[in-house]
């Protein structure tokens with residue numbers, strides 16, 4: 001189990017020498033670690049995954065998600081990839097104030113996060129008449145999330161065209177090289193097909 005609270009070792013699972021797996025070249029690949037996270041944060045709350053924002057060091061670049069959050073709706077991964085592509089939390093990370101911003105123009109200002117809950121639209125949280133609780137960058141229940149805003153998509157595309165532009169010409173995008181001379185099964189002589197039940 002990997003402990004996020006210990007800053008000195010919180011990224012150890014990204015290094016083969018420390019019992020994890022080294023990142024692949026981030027100019028060609030998106031690194032996604034599925035790990036057994038100690039999800040009880042020392043300051044309270046739980047951790048389902050975490051991401052490295054654009055601009056960080058290569059050896060720890062990518063997204064990590066607790067194995068229990070993979071499958072199902074899988075919105076933890078969607079949320080973390082949003083961070084990895086430069087998005088901030090929709091409530092502006094100001095606790096429950098109405099002052100912080102996610103730096104995106106078309107998402108309504110929101111007081112706090114929608115802590116593992118589902119809302120009914122329109123939900124007035126005292127900060128905005130209708131908050132965007134269905135946004136992937138909130139903390140709503142997985143089943144209640146279904147969108148990024150246009151402004152968020154523009155931000156992510158901008159990152160893909162600048163600091164993460166290597167992915168667009170990744171060697172992973174090239175078709176596999178097929179040699180002209182290749183071993184290939186043409187016929188099955190024994191046992192005969194006709195004798196198969």
Ligand SMILES: [Zn+2]
Nearest residue numbers: 079080083089
């Ligand atoms: Zn987050």
